[in-house]
Amino acid sequence: MRAAQCKDYTPTNTYESVLTVQDSVPVPNVDTDAPPSGFRNPMLVRVLSVALAPGDVRAMSGATRELQGPPSFPYTPGGDVCGVVVTMPGESKNKKGEEWTFDVGDRIAARFVNKPMGMLGECALVSPDVCDKVPEGVSNDGAAALVSSGTVAVIVSDYIRQGDRVLIFGAGGGVGSHLCQAVRLNGASYVVGVGKDPQRLTSKPLSCDEAIDYTQDDPYNVKDWQDKPFDVIIDLVGGVWPTLLNQKAKQKSIVKSSNQGGRYLTTTPDKAIFEGHSIWALLKIFLFPALWRAAYTRVGVFSRSSLPKYSYVMGLPGSSEIVTRTLSLAAEGKIVPCIDDSGPFPLTTDGVRDAFRLQASRHAKGKVVVKVSEK
Numbered sequence: 415m416r417a418a419q420c421k422d423y424t425p426t427n428t429y430e431s432v433l434t435v436q437d438s439v440p441v442p443n444v445d446t447d448a449p450p451s452g453f454r455n456p457m458l459v460r461v462l463s464v465a466l467a468p469g470d471v472r473a474m475s476g477a478t479r480e481l482q483g484p485p486s487f488p489y490t491p492g493g494d495v496c497g498v499v500v501t502m503p504g505e506s507k508n509k510k511g512e513e514w515t516f517d518v519g520d521r522i523a524a525r526f527v528n529k530p531m532g533m534l535g536e537c538a539l540v541s542p543d544v545c546d547k548v549p550e551g552v553s554n555d556g557a558a559a560l561v562s563s564g565t566v567a568v569i570v571s572d573y574i575r576q577g578d579r580v581l582i583f584g585a586g587g588g589v590g591s592h593l594c595q596a597v598r599l600n601g602a603s604y605v606v607g608v609g610k611d612p613q614r615l616t617s618k619p620l621s622c623d624e625a626i627d628y629t630q631d632d633p634y635n636v637k638d639w640q641d642k643p644f645d646v647i648i649d650l651v652g653g654v655w656p657t658l659l660n661q662k663a664k665q666k667s668i669v670k671s672s673n674q675g676g677r678y679l680t681t682t683p684d685k686a687i688f689e690g691h692s693i694w695a696l697l698k699i700f701l702f703p704a705l706w707r708a709a710y711t712r713v714g715v716f717s718r719s720s721l722p723k724y725s726y727v728m729g730l731p732g733s734s735e736i737v738t739r740t741l742s743l744a745a746e747g748k749i750v751p752c753i754d755d756s757g758p759f760p761l762t763t764d765g766v767r768d769a770f771r772l773q774a775s776r777h778a779k780g781k782v783v784v785k786v787s788e789k
Contacts, residue, residue, distance in 0.1 A: 415441045417535025418766045419488040423476030427774040429767040432474070439490070442532075442539045444501050449539040450484050451493075451529035455505050456539035459497030459522065462554040462789070463758065466773040466782040467494060467562055467588065468686070469530040474770070477689040481696070482529045491770075492784070493530025495538055496523045496548060496557040503542045509733075514542060521548045523557035523741060525565070525730065534766065536786060544730075546738045549745035555758050556744060556751030559781035560592070562730065564749060565740045566681060567592035570648060570727050573679055576601035581639070581668065583608045584650030585615050585622065588781045589681065591752035593648065594620040599748055606644070608633050614779060619750035633668070634658075640666035647722065648679045651776075652686035655707065655724070662720050669722045672711050676722035686776070700726070752780030759784045 417439040424432045442449075444458050470491055473482045499520050507513055516522050524545030532538055548557040566589050574580060574597045582597075584590045585607025594607055594615065605622050607615035612625035626633050633639075634657060647654060647669045655678065658667065670676030683699045690696040704726035710717045711724045730736065743749040756772055759765040761784055773782045 415439050415536040416761060417490045418492065418761070420474055420484075420491050421488045423474065423479060423483075425475050425477070427471065427475065427771070429770050433491075433763070433767055433770065435761060435763045435766055439535060441537045444504065444539065447539065449541075450489055450532045451527055453527040453541045453543075455503045455542065457499060457503045457542045458501035459495065459524070459538055459540055460500050461495055461497040461533065461536055461538050461786045462521070463496045463558040463786060464492040464534050464784045465494040465558040465562070465588075466492065466769055466784070467530060468773070468776075469493060469526070471770065471774045473530055477687075478691070478696075480691045481693070484529070484531055490532050490535050490538075491530070492532070492534030493526025494524075494558055494562040495533040495540060496521065496554045496561070497538065497540070498522075500537065508543060516545075516547045521554070521557075522546060523548050523561040523737065525562040525737065527732070534761070534784060534786075536761075543732060544734055544737060546734045546741060549741055552741060552744045553751070555753055555783045555785060557741065559588070559751045559753055559783055560740050560744055560749070561737055563588035563781055564592045564744070564751065565730060565736045567596045568740050568743065568749075569730070569736060570679055570681065571596035571600050573677065573725065573727070574600040574602050574646065577603045578645040579604040579642075580646045580648065581606045581608065581633070581644040582648045582650065583633070583654050585609045585620070585625070586611055586779050587650060587776075588752075588778065590650050591620055591780045592749055593650070594622055595749050596743075599743070610777065611779060619752065634661055635665070636668065639668040643667055643676070644669045645675060646677045646679060650681055652680075652682045652684050654678075655680070656684055658721065667720070671720055672718040672723040678711075678722040678724050679727055680725075681727050753783050754778045754780045757783045757785075761786045
């Protein structure tokens with residue numbers, strides 16, 4: 415089969431030296447082949463579209479090779495997929511003892527499990543536990559774009575309350591483009607996006623009430639926001655919390671304090687590009703700072719009066735319910751899949767390299783998608 419192949423790590427994201435598309439890659443077999451990301455009970459799909467994410471770039475860079483590296487080289491990258499079921503999993507029921515909601519011939523969307531790899535080819539092994547049928551009216555590219563980033567957006571939006579004023583850093587990216595839409599569903603009354611393209615952020619389907627280009631203006635010094643601070647700040651890029659800490663004694667904050675009901679939500683550590691070569695190293699990056707900040711913004715007398723309540727929104731659940739919910743919202747027209755206008759990219763060596771370069775730039779407008787097949 416035709417598939418992307420990565421022959422080595424590339425810490426500098428130099429894809430010319432490691433990434434190609436080959437025509438003679440063996441088709442994976444559900445009975446004899448173990449998925450490279452290590453999940454059990456695989457299902458074989460004929461791939462239609464694949465969406466990239468930061469984890470795909472990180473895995474290929476080797477920054478987390480001991481935990482997210484492939485079992486061997488070469489390997490097929492890509493973790494989020496829309497495809498057609500070719501072979502059902504060996505076990506006839508899911509972990510809850512329920513029958514699968516899909517069958518051979520159904521179009522499904524599946525996200526990565528454990529490691530983002532194995533999907534960027536004409537056929538792939540997917541986990542049936544984190545996928546569901548794609549409703550009519552949702553495109554192949556759209557389903558691939560939504561199955562991971564869209565679901566994260568829906569999970570984060572569940573923290574929003576009726577009437578909240580919300581400021582989103584990283585509003586134009588893969589998660590942000592869908593989060594701008596999702597927070598409205600939970601009652602956000604005023605949504606502001608921070609990104610490089612304010613015109614896109616205020617246009618449909620993102621439809622922010624206001625947007626700011628952080629390369630031109632300082633979002634922490636907008637007087638109107640200081641006079642009427644936000645109920646919620648959502649950080650999708652990293653580094654917003656340290657800035658709030660540095661400025662809290664120098665100027666009025668753009669977000670309400672914990673005592674006033676202010677909240678800070680994030681899905682990323684302070685530095686979005688990181689290395690972690692052991693579980694302990696990742697705990698120091700992700701868990702320990704989050705636990706400390708969550709504690710002192712809830713119980714610290716001074717912190718509660720000067721900082722918003724900190725919450726780190728941890729990863730995706732290991733079940734399909736959130737996938738089903740997100741795809742249903744798309745089918746109802748409540749969330750529109752957002753794909754960077756540079757794509758979808760073709761499954762060619764140049765196309766896949768261009769897709770990875772765009773993802774690595776951290777300036778994609780929506781999701782980066784590779785189209786593998788039309789039908």
